[in-house]
Amino acid sequence: MLAYDAAFLNKELSKRTSIFGLSLWVVVGIIVGAVIVIALFLLSLCLTSRRHRRRQNPKKIYDPKDSGTPVVLKEIQEIVHLRGPNQHHPAPLPEIHADIGKSEHPVMVFSDRISSGESRGTPLSVSEARSSFGGGSVGPEVSHLGWGRWYTLRELEAATNGLCEENVVGEGGYGIVYKGVLNDGTRVAVKNLLNNKGQAEKEFKVEVEAIGRVRHKNLVRLLGYCVEGAYRMLVYEYIDNGNLEQWLHGDVGAVSPLTWDFRMLILLGTAKGLAYLHEGLEPKVVHRDIKSSNILLDHQWNPKVSDFGLAKLLCSENSYVTTRVMGTFGYVAPEYACTGMLTEKSDVYSFGILIMEIITGRSPVDYGRPQGEVNLVDWLKTMVGNRKAEQVVDPKLPKMPSLKALKRALLVALRCVDPDATKRPKMGHVIHMLEADDLLFPDPQERRTRGESSHSNRDRQEKKELNFDKRSNGEGIADQSEAEDSSRSLNQPTRWR
Numbered sequence: 001m002l003a004y005d006a007a008f009l010n011k012e013l014s015k016r017t018s019i020f021g022l023s024l025w026v027v028v029g030i031i032v033g034a035v036i037v038i039a040l041f042l043l044s045l046c047l048t049s050r051r052h053r054r055r056q057n058p059k060k061i062y063d064p065k066d067s068g069t070p071v072v073l074k075e076i077q078e079i080v081h082l083r084g085p086n087q088h089h090p091a092p093l094p095e096i097h098a099d100i101g102k103s104e105h106p107v108m109v110f111s112d113r114i115s116s117g118e119s120r121g122t123p124l125s126v127s128e129a130r131s132s133f134g135g136g137s138v139g140p141e142v143s144h145l146g147w148g149r150w151y152t153l154r155e156l157e158a159a160t161n162g163l164c165e166e167n168v169v170g171e172g173g174y175g176i177v178y179k180g181v182l183n184d185g186t187r188v189a190v191k192n193l194l195n196n197k198g199q200a201e202k203e204f205k206v207e208v209e210a211i212g213r214v215r216h217k218n219l220v221r222l223l224g225y226c227v228e229g230a231y232r233m234l235v236y237e238y239i240d241n242g243n244l245e246q247w248l249h250g251d252v253g254a255v256s257p258l259t260w261d262f263r264m265l266i267l268l269g270t271a272k273g274l275a276y277l278h279e280g281l282e283p284k285v286v287h288r289d290i291k292s293s294n295i296l297l298d299h300q301w302n303p304k305v306s307d308f309g310l311a312k313l314l315c316s317e318n319s320y321v322t323t324r325v326m327g328t329f330g331y332v333a334p335e336y337a338c339t340g341m342l343t344e345k346s347d348v349y350s351f352g353i354l355i356m357e358i359i360t361g362r363s364p365v366d367y368g369r370p371q372g373e374v375n376l377v378d379w380l381k382t383m384v385g386n387r388k389a390e391q392v393v394d395p396k397l398p399k400m401p402s403l404k405a406l407k408r409a410l411l412v413a414l415r416c417v418d419p420d421a422t423k424r425p426k427m428g429h430v431i432h433m434l435e436a437d438d439l440l441f442p443d444p445q446e447r448r449t450r451g452e453s454s455h456s457n458r459d460r461q462e463k464k465e466l467n468f469d470k471r472s473n474g475e476g477i478a479d480q481s482e483a484e485d486s487s488r489s490l491n492q493p494t495r496w497r
């Protein structure tokens with residue numbers, strides 16, 4: 001039976017066909033061969049184009065296929081939300097929850113809730129937020145916004161040499177920062193946010209909404225952003241002299257190039273940036289992560305506050321918000337760490353720690369030091385209380401400051417870290433105290449003789465600089481005599497020799 005079938009098949013396949021009189025088995029062979037050749041050709045085409053795409057984009061840090069998070073879809077959903085079903089009655093703006101943590105700096109975690117009976121500080125208006133996100137349209141090459149630009153991935157890749165390793169200037173909790181040069185010659189820092197379970201997405205929104213519209217010479221300017229596919233990038237002005245942490249704690253040799261005057265300049269500029277966030281904006285912005293690595297410096301040692309990824313917006317009708325505690329160990333205010341209640345005075349506390357760091361050259365918490373010196377605040381209070389103020393100064397300082405200048409800086413630092421948040425000065429007041437040159441605690445009588453009022457020209461100038469135009473009463477720039485009173489009320493550590 002089998003032999004019969006084989007003979008039959010052989011006979012059928014050997015029959016001549018109409019195609020050039022070829023036998024059937026030859027035709028079948030040719031067709032199978034052709035199909036295999038075409039399949040191989042298509043496969044090689046596909047492999048070549050994928051390799052080409054990868055070469056164009058060598059540092060693809062986050063691939064949605066890998067993480068399983070459909071970021072693009074998420075973005076589109078949110079933009080649709082922002083637009084709302086009716087353009088004239090937009091849907092409520094999704095609340096910006098900035099209570100996000102940087103994995104390496106968690107302090108404590110509390111539940112996130114709105115302060116009793118009060119609503120959380122609302123972010124920008126819907127229309128502002130809509131414009132922040134480019135009016136909801138995804139994917140145009142370049143979209144000009146009210147405050148900045150929407151950059152394309154291609155532009156930013158070109159600017160950073162394909163996000164290449166040589167252009168990396170640093171890496172933070174949320175992403176890698178590259179330096180780059182745009183087509184028009186502008187130097188930029190491009191932060192490519194890593195997608196860490198959607199936290200990068202939150203940081204992205206917080207940064208865009210918190211500082212997108214902010215302009216101040218002591219705040220790093222956000223020039224724009226890139227939203228393309230899974231990419232979320234923030235584009236800042238480039239600050240070219242590293243950060244304060246590197247200059248204080250890095251390897252700078254036996255003598256620091258940071259003189260006392262430069263250090264005071266850095267403090268003053270930082271205070272001005274913070275005062276603008278707290279007192280010059282509505283809603284006010286609480287930075288929440290003031291620390292030396294977030295103070296960038298230019299070659300004239302002008303400071304620029306950066307990294308607004310943890311910022312919180314606080315409306316004037318709210319005195320505080322309660323939120324998950326985030327920040328950096330050693331800089332977080334005690335009341336915020338214990339209760340989660342956040343006010344701008346938490347930034348004031350961190351600023352006080354920054355002053356101590358800059359005076360002493362020591363980190364806020366240093367486990368490498370002997371017991372009793374690990375915690376900078378405790379050690380400094382003890383030293384000052386024991387009348388050893390001169391001994392706290394950074395040994396790397398090229399020249400000791402005058403005792404008066406040292407006392408002034410220490411006094412401001414101690415006031416800023418007052419355990420009672422309500423007693424801490426506002427940043428406007430801090431500026432005043434830091435600037436108070438020879439008038440540390442002037443005799444009010446003497447001040448009157450000089451014809452100075454509490455609202456002198458300098459006060460007015462300062463208000464202008466801080467953009468306090470909307471305030472009519474000058475609140476926030478406290479009278480010098482207030483500093484005098486406060487200094488008297490300070491306890492033991494401020495009794496000077």
Ligand SMILES: Nc1ncnc2c1ncn2[C@@H]1O[C@H](COP(=O)(O)OP(=O)(O)OP(=O)(O)O)[C@@H](O)[C@H]1O
Pocket residue numbers: 102169170171172173174175176177189191220236237238239240242243293294296306307
């Ligand atoms: N606009 C900028 N110009 C120049 N360098 C910058 C700029 N922004 C950030 N950098 C540098 O990039 C590095 C990373 O910054 P980033 O803000 O991402 O993290 P960080 O503040 O150091 O750490 P973390 O986010 O964990 O608190 C820092 O060393 C900083 O000096």
